[in-house]
Amino acid sequence: xxxxxxxxxxxxxxxxxxxxxxxxxxxxxxxxxxxxxxxxxxxxxxxxxxxxxxxxxxxxxxxxxxxxxxxxxxxxxxxxxxxxxxxxxxxxxxxxxxxxxxxxxxxxxxxxxxxx
Amino acid sequence: xxxxxxxxxxxxxxxxxxxxxxxxxxxxxxxxxxxxxxxxxxxxxxxxxxxxxxxxxxxxxxxxxxxxxxxxxxxxxxxxxxxxxxxxxxxxxxxxxxxxxxxxxxxxxxxx
Numbered sequence: 001x002x003x004x005x006x007x008x009x010x011x012x013x014x015x016x017x018x019x020x021x022x023x024x025x026x027x028x029x030x031x032x033x034x035x036x037x038x039x040x041x042x043x044x045x046x047x048x049x050x051x052x053x054x055x056x057x058x059x060x061x062x063x064x065x066x067x068x069x070x071x072x073x074x075x076x077x078x079x080x081x082x083x084x085x086x087x088x089x090x091x092x093x094x095x096x097x098x099x100x101x102x103x104x105x106x107x108x109x110x111x112x113x114x115x116x
Numbered sequence: 117x118x119x120x121x122x123x124x125x126x127x128x129x130x131x132x133x134x135x136x137x138x139x140x141x142x143x144x145x146x147x148x149x150x151x152x153x154x155x156x157x158x159x160x161x162x163x164x165x166x167x168x169x170x171x172x173x174x175x176x177x178x179x180x181x182x183x184x185x186x187x188x189x190x191x192x193x194x195x196x197x198x199x200x201x202x203x204x205x206x207x208x209x210x211x212x213x214x215x216x217x218x219x220x221x222x223x224x225x226x227x228x
Binding site: 032033035037043044045046047050091095097101102103104106107108109 | 151159166174210213215216218
C-alpha cells in the first residue's frame with residue numbers, strides 16, 4: 001500500500017497561534033520522497049517542500065518547519081505564528097513507486113483556517 | 117518564466133459536446149500529467165506523458181484522450197462530455213519521475 005493519511009480534516013486557529021498538520025504515509029520502499037503542497041482559496045496548487053527519506057533532519061523555512069520521522073512514517077508540517085494568509089488546504093503527497101510514471105499520491109488534505 | 121499554464125480557466129459544456137484543454141510548460145520538463153480534483157476524492161491521475169510523443173493511462177482514463185506532440189504542450193480531450201466529468205482539472209509537469217510536480221492554475225469544467 002502507498003497511502004498518505006492526513007487525519008485532520010479541518011483545523012481552525014487564531015492568528016499568531018502555532019499549528020501542526022499531521023501526515024502519515026505507507027511505504028515498503030527504502031528510499032522515497034515526500035512532499036507538501038498548499039492550495040489557497042484561489043485554487044492553485046503550490047509546491048512547498050520535497051523531502052528525501054535519506055535525510056531525517058528537520059527543515060525550517062521562515063515560519064514553516066517540517067518534522068520527518070521514519071520510525072513512525074510521519075512527515076508533519078508546523079506553521080509558527082500563523083497568519084490569515086496561511087488559510088488554505090494543505091496536502092501531503094508521495095510518488096507512486098509501482099510504475100515508472102512517478103505520479104503523486106495525495107492525502108485528502110487538511111483545511112486550515114486562520115482567523116484574525 | 118510562466119511555469120505551467122492552462123487554457124481555459126472555466127468552461128461549461130452540454131452533455132455530448134467535446135472540448136480540448138491545453139497545458140503548456142516552459143521549464144523544459146520531460147514528464148507531464150493530467151489530474152482531476154473532486155470533493156472527497158482528492159486528486160486522481162487521468163493520463164501522463166514521460167516525454168514528447170508518449171502518453172499513458174493513469175487511474176481514471178475513461179472518457180479522456182491526450183496528446184503530446186511537442187515537449188512543452190500536453191492536451192487533454194473530452195470527446196463526448198458527461199456530467200460525471202464535472203471537475204477541476206490540473207496539469208502538472210516534472211523534470212523526472214518521482215520528483216516534485218509543478219501545477220497549473222486549474223480548469224473548472226461543468227458539464228450540464
